[in-house]
Amino acid sequence: MPSADEIRETLVHYVERLSAGDADTIADLYTEDGSAEDPVGGPVNQGREAVRAFYAAMSGVLTAEISGPICVARNTGVMPLVACLQLPGKPARWLDAIDLVEFDDSGLIRSLRAYWNPAEMRDAR
DSSP: OOHHHHHHHHHHHHHHHHHTOHHHHHTTTTTEEEEEETTTTTEEESSHHHHHHHHHHTTTTTEEOOOOOOEETTTEEEEEEEEEEEETTTTOOEEEEEEEEEEEEOOEEEEEEOOOOGGEEEEEE
């Protein structure tokens, strides 16, 4: 099982790569059958290739930063994020999220569930 420090390091790396639009590196952080559900209640992107396609679609339009402490319990890390979505020709929109990320014994992401509500997105200041 990965240590709490290893989980924290992976989550920091994930957010850095998310903001850089690096779908390939993000997908490599997942198990072959890993899943991303973002937001929770939306489609579940199952398997590394589906995860890669999901993050590739956000490349260049989404940046994020960790907005509070990363909490780790056993093989799960939880972190608060603030993200900015900048679609071409549209005003920037901000959202607050809580990501719950489960890891396998080798330290790869088994599942990511992002809790946020599209109806609560707000305009950039």
